[in-house]
Amino acid sequence: MDLTPVTIDVGSLVSKTVTSLHSHLVTRPTGRAVRMAIETQLASAGAQSLSLIDLSEVTILDFSCADEVVAKLLQRCLESDTHEAFFMFRGVRESHRDQIQVVLERQALIAVAETETGDRELLGVVDAYEAKVWQLLENRGSLVLEDFERVFSEPGLGDALDRLVKHRVVFRSSTSGRYHALSQLVQELL
Numbered sequence: 309m310d311l312t313p314v315t316i317d318v319g320s321l322v323s324k325t326v327t328s329l330h331s332h333l334v335t336r337p338t339g340r341a342v343r344m345a346i347e348t349q350l351a352s353a354g355a356q357s358l359s360l361i362d363l364s365e366v367t368i369l370d371f372s373c374a375d376e377v378v379a380k381l382l383q384r385c386l387e388s389d390t391h392e393a394f395f396m397f398r399g400v401r402e403s404h405r406d407q408i409q410v411v412l413e414r415q416a417l418i419a420v421a422e423t424e425t426g427d428r429e430l431l432g433v434v435d436a437y438e439a440k441v442w443q444l445l446e447n448r449g450s451l452v453l454e455d456f457e458r459v460f461s462e463p464g465l466g467d468a469l470d471r472l473v474k475h476r477v478v479f480r481s482s483t484s485g486r487y488h489a490l491s492q493l494v495q496e497l498l
Contacts, residue, residue, distance in 0.1 A: 311394070311479070312353040313497035318377065319365025321345050332368040339376030346381060356392045358479070360494050364399025364424065374407035379415045386417075386476065394476045396490045398422045405431070418475040420490050428491050430477060438468045442489075445478060449492040452485060 321342050322333065333339055350357060361377075363369070369377075378397065385393040400408065400421040412419055412432030421431045430442055444459055445451055456465055469487065472478040479488040 310354060310356055311493065311497060312357040313494075314349060314353055314357050314359040315362065315498055316346055316349060316359055317362045317365065318342060319362070322366070333366055333373030333377060334368055334370045336372040336376060339373030342373070343376045343381050346377070347384070350385070350391065350393055353391070353393075355390070356394075358394045358396070358490065358493050358497055360396050360398055360498050362398045363401070363404060366399070366401075366404070369404045369407055371407050371411060374404070375411040375414075378408050378419060379411040379417055382412075382417050382419060382476075383415055392476070394479055394490055394493075396420045396422060396494050399424060400431075418472075418477050420477050422491070432475075437462065437464065438472060441465065441468045442472055442477065445487055446489045446491060448489075450486045450488045452487070456487075 318333070322338065333342065346359075346361070350359065382395065385391065385395070397408070397419055400423050408419070408421065409431050416433050418430055418432040418434050420428060422428050428446055430439055434442070441456065441460065444456065448455070453469070456469065469478070473480045473487070477490065479490060479493060480486070481488065
């Protein structure tokens, strides 16, 4: 796999980007500055990257910053023709969850979130079937299509996998055809 690993500590970025002693993301300009700093780091990554966006030091996250740092970041990267970026958001607190969920729903996006307790979940617009398919992969780490077909006999499995790959919450290797959970890749690469 040719994924370039990138780790981004948002709390540290806030202190470097904004003149504040607190790790609060509470204004759109703050969120925009952090997103632009993340995009600058991604610009030096290869054609494909896997970024671990660490929110664990962010104490307050408002809707405008969730929109800038999560939704707009994902949207801009999904629209890029030159860089294929995958993201996992770590340290998502209960106090962050609703804001992230709302902004992802508005943009019809999906993101992989790891909570403070280490649980992983999909946030955004995801149906129950896609969530089950994703959870199987999350539990196993990596699978080939036949592994999924042994568990899911319902029609639409290929469509669900394609949508998860399109939204970049699942990585599919172009060489082996294997599907990989982002959490497994984060452990291997970062």
